[in-house]
Amino acid sequence: MVTLAEVAQHAGVSASTVSYVLSGKRSISAGTRQRVERSIQELGYHPNAGARALASSRSNIIALMVPLRRDMYVPVMMEIAIAVATSARAHGYDVLLLTGEEGPDAVRRVTGSGLADAMILMDVELDDERLPLLRQTDRPSVLIGLPTDTTGLTCVDLDFSATGALCVEHLAALGHRDIAVIGEAPAVYERHTGFAERTLDGLRSRSRELGLRVLHRPCEGGYDAMALTLARIFDERPGTTGFVVQNENAVEPLLALLRQQGRAVPEDVSVVAVCPDQVATQASVRLTAVSIPAQEMGRRAVEHLVAKLEGHGDEEIVLLAPRLTVRASSGPAPSGS
Amino acid sequence: MVTLAEVAQHAGVSASTVSYVLSGKRSISAGTRQRVERSIQELGYHPNAGARALASSRSNIIALMVPLRRDMYVPVMMEIAIAVATSARAHGYDVLLLTGEEGPDAVRRVTGSGLADAMILMDVELDDERLPLLRQTDRPSVLIGLPTDTTGLTCVDLDFSATGALCVEHLAALGHRDIAVIGEAPAVYERHTGFAERTLDGLRSRSRELGLRVLHRPCEGGYDAMALTLARIFDERPGTTGFVVQNENAVEPLLALLRQQGRAVPEDVSVVAVCPDQVATQASVRLTAVSIPAQEMGRRAVEHLVAKLEGHGDEEIVLLAPRLTVRASSGPAPSGS
DNA sequence: CGCCACTGTCGAAGCGCTTCGACACGTCTT
DNA sequence: AAGACGTGTCGAAGCGCTTCGACAGTGGCG
Numbered sequence: 001m002v003t004l005a006e007v008a009q010h011a012g013v014s015a016s017t018v019s020y021v022l023s024g025k026r027s028i029s030a031g032t033r034q035r036v037e038r039s040i041q042e043l044g045y046h047p048n049a050g051a052r053a054l055a056s057s058r059s060n061i062i063a064l065m066v067p068l069r070r071d072m073y074v075p076v077m078m079e080i081a082i083a084v085a086t087s088a089r090a091h092g093y094d095v096l097l098l099t100g101e102e103g104p105d106a107v108r109r110v111t112g113s114g115l116a117d118a119m120i121l122m123d124v125e126l127d128d129e130r131l132p133l134l135r136q137t138d139r140p141s142v143l144i145g146l147p148t149d150t151t152g153l154t155c156v157d158l159d160f161s162a163t164g165a166l167c168v169e170h171l172a173a174l175g176h177r178d179i180a181v182i183g184e185a186p187a188v189y190e191r192h193t194g195f196a197e198r199t200l201d202g203l204r205s206r207s208r209e210l211g212l213r214v215l216h217r218p219c220e221g222g223y224d225a226m227a228l229t230l231a232r233i234f235d236e237r238p239g240t241t242g243f244v245v246q247n248e249n250a251v252e253p254l255l256a257l258l259r260q261q262g263r264a265v266p267e268d269v270s271v272v273a274v275c276p277d278q279v280a281t282q283a284s285v286r287l288t289a290v291s292i293p294a295q296e297m298g299r300r301a302v303e304h305l306v307a308k309l310e311g312h313g314d315e316e317i318v319l320l321a322p323r324l325t326v327r328a329s330s331g332p333a334p335s336g337s
Numbered sequence: 338m339v340t341l342a343e344v345a346q347h348a349g350v351s352a353s354t355v356s357y358v359l360s361g362k363r364s365i366s367a368g369t370r371q372r373v374e375r376s377i378q379e380l381g382y383h384p385n386a387g388a389r390a391l392a393s394s395r396s397n398i399i400a401l402m403v404p405l406r407r408d409m410y411v412p413v414m415m416e417i418a419i420a421v422a423t424s425a426r427a428h429g430y431d432v433l434l435l436t437g438e439e440g441p442d443a444v445r446r447v448t449g450s451g452l453a454d455a456m457i458l459m460d461v462e463l464d465d466e467r468l469p470l471l472r473q474t475d476r477p478s479v480l481i482g483l484p485t486d487t488t489g490l491t492c493v494d495l496d497f498s499a500t501g502a503l504c505v506e507h508l509a510a511l512g513h514r515d516i517a518v519i520g521e522a523p524a525v526y527e528r529h530t531g532f533a534e535r536t537l538d539g540l541r542s543r544s545r546e547l548g549l550r551v552l553h554r555p556c557e558g559g560y561d562a563m564a565l566t567l568a569r570i571f572d573e574r575p576g577t578t579g580f581v582v583q584n585e586n587a588v589e590p591l592l593a594l595l596r597q598q599g600r601a602v603p604e605d606v607s608v609v610a611v612c613p614d615q616v617a618t619q620a621s622v623r624l625t626a627v628s629i630p631a632q633e634m635g636r637r638a639v640e641h642l643v644a645k646l647e648g649h650g651d652e653e654i655v656l657l658a659p660r661l662t663v664r665a666s667s668g669p670a671p672s673g674s
Numbered sequence: 675c676g677c678c679a680c681t682g683t684c685g686a687a688g689c690g691c692t693t694c695g696a697c698a699c700g701t702c703t704t
Numbered sequence: 705a706a707g708a709c710g711t712g713t714c715g716a717a718g719c720g721c722t723t724c725g726a727c728a729g730t731g732g733c734g
Contacts, residue, residue, distance in 0.1 A: 001451075003690055014714045019692060026693095029712060046449030050390025051690035054719050059387060064434065068419060078415045082405060085436045094452065097401065097434040099422045112383030114338075115431065222619040249619060252589050256621050282559040282586060284593050340720055351684045356722060363723095366682060388720035391689050 002045040011039035022047065053114065062088050062305060063116035065098040065106060065130075067123035075248070076276055076294045077122065080144060083298025084120060091306045093117075107133045118305045120144060124155075126192040140308035142301045146194050150317055154308070156301045159319035160195045160274075163290045164203030166324050167244045167272045170288070172210045175333035176242035176270060179207065180233045181216040182226075182254060184247050189218055199246055199274065215240070221249020223256070230257050241333045246274040255284050255329075266331030272324070280327065288330035290322045339382040348376035359384065390451065399425050399642060400453035402435040402443060402467075404460035410521075410585060413613055413631045414459065417481060420635025421457060428643045430454075444470045455642050457481060461492075463529040477645035479638045483531050487654055491645070493638045496656035497532045497611075500627045501540030503661050504581045504609045507625070509547045512670035513579035513607060516544065517570045518553040519563075519591060521584050526555055536583055536611065552577070558586020560593070567594050578670045583611040592621050592666075603668035609661070617664065625667035627659045 008015040013032060020026040021036045028036075039045075053059040064084050066077055085095045096116050098106045100123060107130050110116045117139065121130060124145030134141045135152045143155045171179055181203060183189070184196045200216060207214045215237050219229045229250075233240055245251055251273055255265065263269045265285050273280055273289040280289035300318055307313050345352040350369060357363040358373045365373075376382075390396040401421050403414055422432045433453050435443045437460060444467050447453045454476065458467060461482030471478045472489045480492045508516055518540060520526070521533045537553060544551045552574050556566045566587075570577060582588055588610055592602065600606045602622050610617055610626040617626035637655055644650050 001690090004692095005690075015691080016693075016715075017713060020713085023692080026713090027711065032712080044449075046446065048391070048690055049450040049452040050387050050394075050396060051719090052692080053387030054385070054391050054689085054721080055691040055693080057387075057692095057719075061433075066419070068423070074412050074415050078411050081434070082403070082436060085434050086405070086438065089436070089439065095434045096398075097418070097422050097432045099419060099426070101423065102426065109383065112381075113386040115386040223621050253621065256593060284560050284590065338720090341722095342720075352721080353685075353723075354683060357683085360722080363683090364681065369682080385720055388689090389722080391691080391719085392721040392723080394689075394722095 001048070002043045004045075004047070007036065007039045007043055007045050010043060011036045057114065059114060059117055060093050061096050061116045062093045062302070063096040063098055063106075063110045063119040065100060065119065065121045067100040069100070069123075075278070076292055079276065079294035080122060080298040083295040084302055087299045087302035091302065093302075093306070104130050104133055107137075111137045111139045118142075118309055120301050120305060123193065126194045126197070140305055140313060142305045142308075144297055144301055146198065146317070146319075148194075152315065154304055154313075154315050154317070156297055156304065156318045157195070157320070158292060158297065159322055160198040161202030162319075163274055163322040164199040164201065164244075165206035166290055166322050167274065168203050168207050168210065168212055168214075168242075170272060170324055170326070170330065171242040171244070171270060172207075172212055174242075174270060174330060177212055177333070178237050178240045179212050179214050179242040179244060180237065180240045181214060182229065182243060182245040182247055182250050183216060183218040185220045186218040196246065203244065213237070219247055219250050221247060221253070223253045226250050226253035227257055230254065241269055243269065243271045244274070245271060248275050248279055251275065251279060251283055251287070259284075265329050268334055270330035270333070272330055277325075280325070283329075285329045286327040288325065288327045290324045293320055296320060338385070339380045341382075341384070344373065344376050344380055344382050347380060348373045394451065396451060396454055397430050398433050398453045399430045399639070400433040400435055400443075400447045400456040402437060402456065402458045404437040406437070406460075412585070412615070413629055416613065416631035417459060417635040420632040421639055424636045424639035428639065430639075430643070441467050441470055444474075448474045448476045455479075455646055457638050457642060460530065463531050463534070477642055477650060479642045479645075481634055481638055483535070483654070483656075485531075489652065491641055491650075491652050491654070493634055493641065493655045494532070494657070495629060495634065496659055497535040498539030499656075500611055500659040501536040501538065501581075502543035503627055503659050504611065505540050505544050505547065505549055505551075505579075507609060507661055507663070507667065508579040508581070508607060509544075509549055511579075511607060511667060514549055514670070515574050515577045516549050516551050516579040516581060517574065517577045518551060519566065519580060519582040519584055519587050520553060520555040522557045523555040533583065540581065550574070556584055556587050558584060558590070560590045563587050563590035564594055567591065578606055580606065580608045581611070582608060585612050585616055588612065588616060588620055588624070596621075602666050605671055607667035607670070609667055614662075617662070620666075622666045623664040625662065625664045627661045630657055633657060 004015050004018050008018045018036050021028050021033050066081055088095045119141040122144045124143045124147050126148045128147050131147060143153060146155050146157045188196050204214055217229050219225055245254060258265055258269055265271055273287045275289055277291045280287040341352050341355050345355045355373050358365050358370050403418055425432050456478040459481045461480045461484050463485045465484050468484060480490060483492050483494045505516060525533050541551055552570060554566050556562055582591060595602055595606055602608055610624045612626055613631060614628045617624040
């Protein structure tokens with residue numbers, strides 16, 4: 001291991017000078033700087049992370065807490081995680097991966113030990129038990145998601161309420177009157193993960209304004225569950241012509257089942273999805289959908305965090321505006337209805 | 338921030354005693370230990386990670402390098418990553434998330450700075466440019482995947498060669514003679530990611546022994562690509578009755594297209610997949626499949642790494658034996674053929 | 675009864691870096 | 705020409721922990 005002192009000696013300067021060359025916190029003459037940089041190169045010097053963290057009380061690490069659940073929206077989570085890692089690196093930070101499993105203890109551990117300078121939490125529940133800790137600590141944090149009480153917190157999320165509204169507006173404009181919503185698995189609602197409920201709220205209140213009828217059914221993914229759900233929907237509301245799907249694992253089963261039942265998409269039935277673009281374009285029918293901007297969410301979260309770490313921080317709720325892309329799965333309501 | 342010294346004072350012992358209570362590296366009388374532990378509790382002490390790393394030259398962090406690509410086998414990657422994080426915690430380590438993007442530089446950075454004690458690399462290519470660095474450094478590492486030259490390396494992977502063989506054996510036993518293999522996207526082969534080629538090798542050589550004919554076609558995911566691929570397969574080999582699919586994004590399109598063409602699964606055509614269990618059970622036909630034991634791979638990688646870090650390490654190639662689960666997508670070849 | 679080995683505790687020396695104040699110059703002002 | 709200032713560099717003091725050697729005290733043994 002090459003140390004700072006060795007570099008200093010090799011370059012004929014003091015250790016502090018090398019440190020200042022590295023950090024840029026004091027001005028250094030061009031000549032000295034070059035000499036030091038050459039020595040660093042030649043010796044293959046890498047600053048020791050531990051020593052640096054100890055001396056500066058900064059680890060240059062951001063902790064990212066991802067949900068452990070393997071049962072839902074995995075690609076979105078993965079995409080966010082990768083976006084976080086990539087943006088963090090671009091700002092000179094590394095990312096520590098924590099699983100949701102550890103819960104509040106992980107927050108305590110990481111902030112207490114100075115392992116990370118800041119945290120990003122994903123999969124935030126409406127009344128998340130980690131939030132009180134975040135409010136107490138003076139380490140910056142950003143949530144991806146939107147809890148009920150946001151005082152003192154910074155959040156980044158898609159505006160799911162507007163998303164729900166946007167979906168029904170689209171269907172309403174096409175003349176659909178009876179809408180069915182295929183939601184996430186029941187467990188997601190029971191956990192009070194905000195985004196599912198917010199979508200529903202936005203969707204319902206806009207529907208009321210537009211005079212649409214809405215039937216909401218949570219649904220585990222897969223064919224069997226979807227078949228059951230679909231049967232019950234048409235049982236209860238035979239006139240249903242519009243579907244809003246917010247469950248990646250239900251998208252393909254729904255399309256297959258509709259096809260099987262002789263209901264053509266989009267001639268007889270329109271489908272609007274809330275999902276990542278990739279899912280929308282790879283489905284058997286190219287889906288009209290509000291895309292979940294996973295990458296942007298990750299990027300924005302990091303940018304806010306870095307801003308806070310550098311002092312020019314701001315408590316803020318960032319709700320990304322949803323964008324609906326019309327593709328092949330939605331069309332005018334059949335005139336008969 | 339509460340420090341070790343403060344705990345020591347509060348408990349009426351020296352700092353080193355507190356340290357030994359924490360690490361267990363020297364024996365401490367029951368009375369003293371309890372007093373110290375109570376002080377730790379009362380003061381809410383958390384050891385400073387940086388100081389610890391500096392003094393002990395151990396960060397208790399394992400770096401995990403995940404592929405940046407968002408185009409393939411995402412759920413598998415995610416599952417491995419989560420399994421790594423969970424197992425690592427169980428052994429007292431945290432996980433640093435690196436993206437493949439940074440390439441060899443990340444390896445240099447992390448090992449050089451002592452940020453992590455060891456690394457796990459995913460998505461290893463046959464002739465990966467990170468390997469020379471790993472061989473040079475004295476920090477332990479484990480690959481998930483299998484490069485061409487494994488000297489001096491520890492690898493954990495599914496035995497994809499045996500996997501390929503197992504798939505055709507199953508089909509052969511059912512009387513199928515003409516097999517088509519739907520592979521990963523062409524890019525995966527071009528990158529020389531070992532697993533795809535190894536599956537193919539195992540599959541081909543066993544087919545030769547069993548007297549089967551094999552047609553291999555890489556395939557991007559999605560319906561359009563799959564439709565094209567499928568048409569060409571039946572064009573070239575109209576008698577094809579067995580499919581082996583190693584591409585999550587092609588599974589559902591394949592099933593849908595077969596259905597659409599009036600080919601019943603498993604009566605007319607059998608399908609064997611190589612995919613995680615979840616995909617196999619959630620598909621529109623419950624798939625006969627060799628499952629990819631993502632969790633076990635992650636767990637085993639961590640266990641090997643920890644063993645190395647604790648000294649009783651061993652260079653070793655761990656190839657997990659594939660297991661084929663028969664479900665509803667495979668059956669006897671149609672007698673006509 | 676005295677010696678040895680063991681057990682439990684302490685003090686001190688770092689680990690490699692950052693950062694503060696000091697200081698020696700050279701430059702600009704009056 | 706003398707003071708005021710700015711610039712570039714250095715030395716030293718930690719940051720909070722681990723770990724080594726030292727050393728009392730205790731008990732077992734011959």
